[in-house]
Amino acid sequence: MTSRKVVTFENIKVACKNCSLATLCLPMGLTPDDVERLDGIIKRGRPYHRGDHLYRGGDKFHSLRVITSGSVKTYSPNEDGGEQVLGFHLPGELIGLDAIQDDNHTCSAIALETTAVCEIPFSQLESLSCIMPSLQHQMYRLLSREIGQETEMLTLLGKKSAEERLATFLLSFSERFKQRGFSASDFFLSMSRHEIGNYLGLAVETVSRLFTRFQDENLLHVERKHVQLLDIPRLYDIVQGTDSAKSSQSRI
Amino acid sequence: MTSRKVVTFENIKVACKNCSLATLCLPMGLTPDDVERLDGIIKRGRPYHRGDHLYRGGDKFHSLRVITSGSVKTYSPNEDGGEQVLGFHLPGELIGLDAIQDDNHTCSAIALETTAVCEIPFSQLESLSCIMPSLQHQMYRLLSREIGQETEMLTLLGKKSAEERLATFLLSFSERFKQRGFSASDFFLSMSRHEIGNYLGLAVETVSRLFTRFQDENLLHVERKHVQLLDIPRLYDIVQGTDSAKSSQSRI
DNA sequence: AGACTTTCTTGATGCGGATCAAGTCATTTT
């Protein structure tokens, strides 16, 4: 009859081939055999709690990490005590790519809530990618994608108004939650207003005011960390800067 | 006697092993044999003139490019007609990394002056890096470095004042010219004030005023595109935001 | 539960840098 092997919950979860995130993650596009081989080098540790560091700037780099549940903030401490928030990362996202450069982490990563990660020892990943061209290709694509995403942030910070920035931010989460099978219009943000502001190059107060304003304009409903997007198309209009949305408001 | 083979100027120039940029470029850290193999896939075309596009956003991606002389601006056209300048690239710098992602260029690259480049067909580079671990490693490092540099720009655009931005910009060129064997304190900028402003998230007028102010404060001498840095340490102070420089000015 | 702390919101004010408007200088055209 069926195999005697006991398949515990852990056994199921702890393998790329059974992971619901596989289509977003490193194994994306690999053959089952290749996924198996990749799986062989991945380490899964105990979860982190809110406020725990996954790594800090200056730490020796040995592993890339993929978030499997929870969320993570990456930031780079700058000379004068402050910090620049570099990103908020959701399950399936790979972090630590900036550290390959010189074998040291240049920024820090901290759990925003209870968070589980897969660790991928980089030297092993590198060896593996030498004998698995599809993995190598995937790595190049992921690194390139990271560059493309940062490029978009450059435009955001260089050219967009506060309103456009927050709308972009919200829609980014909307899209990413949707990709992961969650609601695109109803979600919880795990970071503080302060962290949102820091990330977007805005003061906390501005972020708070914008949430209020967006709510007044029936673009969304917000209560602390709980956000419900009520008019996603108009949020996209705002992102574009083509403020037809605004005029339709003000012509009351 | 010496070989009968005639070594023309072109023959000398057109090979990584004879290229003075090799230590800044892809071959960095490779063995002579490996450099030779890499050299085998590199294509060198006729130079571009000021205003020529190396590629445009949307173009099919096939090659990475290294500037060998001259300079290049990369930018991403944004929806509403404007553009975001993403970078200015000097000899030895590799561009096009953002296009690996989905085989299409997401941004455009245009020559700021007469410019020569090496083209590296990416599919060949990929194959080669499968059999040359050191090349693969180098590629990972370069991609990671690109991410790190964009990260720094995020901090610049998110947190720094106009003054800090321009000082950072100038010192970046100073360092890069120095690396390339040119003066760190006396150089020509190949881009317009408008392009500098766009890159730094500032209006042209602000850039112009800052040049004037820096000159008044004896930080530099500027005449159109010709810049002479007169007080590099104080420019570094400005970058830090630790404005001891400023106080020493104002306490006259 | 009550005190304390932190986060968020809201209002008032101020400033840095954008925008608008001319004018100057350099380069190209004819």
Add this chain to the structure above:
DNA sequence: AAAATGACTTGATCCGCATCAAGAAAGTCT
């Protein structure tokens, strides 16, 4: 050489967002 064009500078004004200040709400500690 004069005229046209584009790049840069300089001044005046304005506005978006930061900063300052205070209160409200939520979370934490004892």
